[in-house]
Amino acid sequence: MRKLWKLVSVLCVGLPAMFSISSTRAAATTLVITGTQDVTWKSDDGQESQTDGHPLIVEVKKGDAIDIQIPSGDIPHGFITINNRGDANPSPAPDLVLACGENPQSKPNKVLRETGCTGTPSVFGKRFAGTLKLEVLDTFQADINFWCVVHKQGMWGMIKLKP
Amino acid sequence: MSSIVFRFGLQIFRISQRLVPGCCTRTGSWSCGVRGYAVILSFAVLTQVARADDELIQLLVCSAETSGQPAVNKICTVKPLGNGHNKVKLNLTAETAPVEVGGYKVKNTENYNGNYLTPVIEVMPGDTVAAHLENRLKPRPHGGMAHGDADENPTNLHYFHGGIVSPNNPRPNVELGTGDNIYVHLKSGGDFDFEVPIPGDKSLDARVLEENGYISHPSGLNWYHSHLHGISSDQVIGGMSGLLSVGDAKANVKAACRRNTPTDKICLNDVYKDTADLKKETVVRYALLRDIPLKITTLPEDASGADAVWAPQDQDFPTPEHKDCAVWKKEGSELKPNLDESLRKGYCQLEKESVWLFTLNGQRFPTITLDGNHNLLLRIGNVSANLAYVLELCDEAAFALNKCSEADGSVIPLTIISLDGVVPAKPVSPDDASKPVAAFDVNNLLLMPASRAEIYIRNDNKLHQNSQTYVLRTKGLKGGIDNWPAVALARIVLKPNSFASEVIVARNAPVEEFPSRPFTSLLEEAIPPEGCVRDLESAQTEYRRVTFLDPASEGGPWRIKTEIVHPNASAKETDQPPVSEATVGPFPFENYERKDGLVDWTKKHVCIFIDHSSHSGSHKQLWVLRNTTPALHNFHIHQMKFRLATIRELEDHQIIPPASHDTSSGTDIQVYDEQNSSETDPDFKPVWHDTIPVPPNNQRVFLIMSFDAEQQIGRFVFHCHILKHEDKGLMAPIEVWGPKPVLQ
Numbered sequence: 001m002r003k004l005w006k007l008v009s010v011l012c013v014g015l016p017a018m019f020s021i022s023s024t025r026a027a028a029t030t031l032v033i034t035g036t037q038d039v040t041w042k043s044d045d046g047q048e049s050q051t052d053g054h055p056l057i058v059e060v061k062k063g064d065a066i067d068i069q070i071p072s073g074d075i076p077h078g079f080i081t082i083n084n085r086g087d088a089n090p091s092p093a094p095d096l097v098l099a100c101g102e103n104p105q106s107k108p109n110k111v112l113r114e115t116g117c118t119g120t121p122s123v124f125g126k127r128f129a130g131t132l133k134l135e136v137l138d139t140f141q142a143d144i145n146f147w148c149v150v151h152k153q154g155m156w157g158m159i160k161l162k163p
Numbered sequence: 164m165s166s167i168v169f170r171f172g173l174q175i176f177r178i179s180q181r182l183v184p185g186c187c188t189r190t191g192s193w194s195c196g197v198r199g200y201a202v203i204l205s206f207a208v209l210t211q212v213a214r215a216d217d218e219l220i221q222l223l224v225c226s227a228e229t230s231g232q233p234a235v236n237k238i239c240t241v242k243p244l245g246n247g248h249n250k251v252k253l254n255l256t257a258e259t260a261p262v263e264v265g266g267y268k269v270k271n272t273e274n275y276n277g278n279y280l281t282p283v284i285e286v287m288p289g290d291t292v293a294a295h296l297e298n299r300l301k302p303r304p305h306g307g308m309a310h311g312d313a314d315e316n317p318t319n320l321h322y323f324h325g326g327i328v329s330p331n332n333p334r335p336n337v338e339l340g341t342g343d344n345i346y347v348h349l350k351s352g353g354d355f356d357f358e359v360p361i362p363g364d365k366s367l368d369a370r371v372l373e374e375n376g377y378i379s380h381p382s383g384l385n386w387y388h389s390h391l392h393g394i395s396s397d398q399v400i401g402g403m404s405g406l407l408s409v410g411d412a413k414a415n416v417k418a419a420c421r422r423n424t425p426t427d428k429i430c431l432n433d434v435y436k437d438t439a440d441l442k443k444e445t446v447v448r449y450a451l452l453r454d455i456p457l458k459i460t461t462l463p464e465d466a467s468g469a470d471a472v473w474a475p476q477d478q479d480f481p482t483p484e485h486k487d488c489a490v491w492k493k494e495g496s497e498l499k500p501n502l503d504e505s506l507r508k509g510y511c512q513l514e515k516e517s518v519w520l521f522t523l524n525g526q527r528f529p530t531i532t533l534d535g536n537h538n539l540l541l542r543i544g545n546v547s548a549n550l551a552y553v554l555e556l557c558d559e560a561a562f563a564l565n566k567c568s569e570a571d572g573s574v575i576p577l578t579i580i581s582l583d584g585v586v587p588a589k590p591v592s593p594d595d596a597s598k599p600v601a602a603f604d605v606n607n608l609l610l611m612p613a614s615r616a617e618i619y620i621r622n623d624n625k626l627h628q629n630s631q632t633y634v635l636r637t638k639g640l641k642g643g644i645d646n647w648p649a650v651a652l653a654r655i656v657l658k659p660n661s662f663a664s665e666v667i668v669a670r671n672a673p674v675e676e677f678p679s680r681p682f683t684s685l686l687e688e689a690i691p692p693e694g695c696v697r698d699l700e701s702a703q704t705e706y707r708r709v710t711f712l713d714p715a716s717e718g719g720p721w722r723i724k725t726e727i728v729h730p731n732a733s734a735k736e737t738d739q740p741p742v743s744e745a746t747v748g749p750f751p752f753e754n755y756e757r758k759d760g761l762v763d764w765t766k767k768h769v770c771i772f773i774d775h776s777s778h779s780g781s782h783k784q785l786w787v788l789r790n791t792t793p794a795l796h797n798f799h800i801h802q803m804k805f806r807l808a809t810i811r812e813l814e815d816h817q818i819i820p821p822a823s824h825d826t827s828s829g830t831d832i833q834v835y836d837e838q839n840s841s842e843t844d845p846d847f848k849p850v851w852h853d854t855i856p857v858p859p860n861n862q863r864v865f866l867i868m869s870f871d872a873e874q875q876i877g878r879f880v881f882h883c884h885i886l887k888h889e890d891k892g893l894m895a896p897i898e899v900w901g902p903k904p905v906l907q
Binding site: 037038039040051052053074075076126127150151152153154155 | 643644710712713714715716717722724737749791792793827859860861862
């Protein structure tokens with residue numbers, strides 16, 4: 001009887017708390033960004049960067065997944081974060097992403113984490129064909145910028161936190 | 164010091180005139196005097212270190228007029244061919260030797276004849292230009308070549324860039340061809356003789372410039388240079404290049420017909436007399452626009468014969484991170500970088516211990532002085548391996564304040580009388596040639612690597628009582644990952660004049676004629692050579708798409724993909740599907756190179772068949788150049804000229820015209836011609852090119868190419884003429900073939 005009371009009290013206290021947590025944090029979603037053979041970034045909600053330097057702008061939530069897809073083709077691409085807008089002479093900022101195989105302590109500024117690392121080397125910061133899987137960490141606050149490791153300011157974008 | 168040399172040179176010249184009477188009879192005594200003087204002056208000046216602000220050194224000229232003069236005796240020979248024309252032959256020894264550049268004595272560059280300054284060749288249409296090339300370069304390590312003997316420093320010669328001349332390199336031993344054949348692979352210690360006939364009267368099919376008759380080879384400024392894939396950038400930076408003029412130096416100086424209205428058939432002026440006057444008032448200066456990276460211990464302003472070390476591996480331009488180029492100046496007791504553009508007089512620096520020199524005729528920031536009522540014909544070649552220049556002429560006072568502006572009149576227009584070796588005009592009848600139209604002005608001129616221009620700067624059309632000084636500068640160019648700096652190149656001083664001429668400078672269009680000659684078709688022997696993919700089917704409005712591509716993997720070579728596209732109205736241009744069996748690549752040029760450095764012609768490559776003997780039809784093709792890389796590229800094809808396609812020509816190929824200009828590089832790059840039609844518009848004024856910029860990040864440029872002349876038959880290349888890009892793969896072979904028994 002005492003055990004049953006305990007179980008009831010745990011459920012009474014715990015379940016509302018769980019519901020409370022899930023109600024403040026919407027379900028994680030996956031955003032797909034594709035590097036195209038037209039030298040653009042294109043998101044699955046129909047946004048696209050322009051080769052004149054106009055960026056792709058996407059919004060994410062903490063906990064979301066971002067799939068950077070680069071289909072195989074003649075025109076190579078890769079993904080790296082940068083420390084400023086793509087049109088403001090930025091430098092690569094790899095410290096924003098914890099890549100596969102890296103020690104979490106080595107990147108205190110990380111806001112994204114590469115996932116799906118089982119047995120495969122990291123493709124972050126390199127040209128590749130396939131998918132780079134990223135997770136938005138709780139540390140993500142300010143907008144971050146990224147560009148293609150090949151096309152740089154001609155193919156850049158911005159990831160913002162959803163309000 | 165230079166004035167002493169000047170007088171010394173003049174004296175020797177006067178003596179030589181007495182010793183060699185009649186040596187200058189071809190174009191009159193004035194030009195003879197200038198040219199002979201140029202020869203002697205440069206001969207004398209080459210014995211001293213030139214300083215900034217010195218008068219521009221004049222180059223040795225190898226021509227029928229100058230041959231036999233002491234200064235050119237060992238390098239230039241002229242023999243009559245017996246038909247009123249000459250064979251003008253230049254001896255070029257490629258060697259590793261010290262040179263003098265921009266005030267420095269530079270150890271061991273790779274150059275011709277032990278000199279940074281190379282002779283100008285002047286030949287007439289109908290002449291044959293020849294070269295004896297010896298390779299005496301010292302071995303040195305080279306990176307990035309596919310074949311094995313790079314470290315032995317092989318070389319070859321593009322003889323000449325801009326020529327619509329035969330490569331004369333039939334299969335199977337393409338590398339033995341003695342024409343304008345860049346497949347020659349001359350190892351260290353070897354010799355090779357080139358011999359290139361230049362089409363004379365009525366011997367060049369005018370369809371290459373889109374008319375129906377025959378013309379002489381266009382008059383204009385061209386050049387010659389080393390072209391060995393993998394190491395051409397280094398060799399050209401070292402000095403292995405020179406200028407070549409088809410036609411005499413003033414061939415394109417012509418007065419325009421002045422009319423009451425544009426449609427008037429009668430000229431208000433005597434064009435013949437005005438032309439003669441204009442030529443008399445014209446001072447010609449050849450200018451080799453070059454740049455060279457050096458390691459230094461003495462700053463450029465103090466370099467009066469200081470030693471420097473050639474550093475071709477330091478090719479930091481364009482700078483990938485948009486790093487700015489500075490001038491190191493003393494601030495207190497410390498040397499610090501200063502970004503003030505007006506300080507960059509013929510140089511700039513990315514670090515204190517190195518310098519990038521930008522020179523005219525090996526001089527840093529020289530002066531060109533024009534007497535009153537004399538005009539300057541600046542025959543300038545951007546013979547840089549890798550750098551683009553945006554030329555502008557700015558008032559010196561405004562320049563000193565960094566306030567060059569078209570709006571306030573401190574930038575004065577440049578009158579262009581030829582570009583890339585051709586007057587920008589369609590060939591005209593002899594009658595129309597006697598009533599030429601005016602040349603055109605530009606506020607600035609983008610001169611990509613390998614481009615040449617004849618720029619006419621007047622000092623006879625506005626009265627002024629005081630000297631006027633202008634700075635010829637490149638205003639710089641940024642775009643994509645590229646960053647070419649703004650640098651001042653020379654001063655131009657216009658002395659006071661006493662009258663204002665009304666003469667207008669003209670476009671000296673090529674003259675078209677119609678000889679009667681039998682035409683026969685020999686199509687029965689038209690069997691495509693091995694390795695050829697099929698050509699365009701013009702009846703199907705097909706076009707060729709040439710795509711420049713980044714390396715497939717980090718550090719790999721750049722690649723070119725060539726496709727034939729069968730237009731489909733429902734798709735945008737980049738989605739138009741190619742004809743699969745005609746696709747070549749994407750390949751770097753290394754794909755074609757064997758271990759011995761020769762080319763394997765059995766591999767799939769672009770081919771064009773022309774039956775020039777029937778003189779029917781035309782092989783006018785639309786080429787769409789697509790640059791998917793983040794770098795600006797510079798398309799060049801040998802043995803021909805091309806122009807931008809018109810809107811109508813794009814629409815004919817079911818291409819929706821994009822924006823006609825790209826300004827992402829900070830300068831205006833036109834990607835097609837906004838004139839409506841080349842076919843129906845009598846006022847259509849094409850601008851011919853042999854190099855053209857292709858903006859980065861998936862931009863496209865639309866060109867019309869005409870393969871119609873027998874001189875185009877043979878094996879040659881198209882490539883990026885930023886040579887370090889070409890060296891890293893951006894080059895492709897092309898084969899133009901015709902029915903036998905014509906030379907293949």
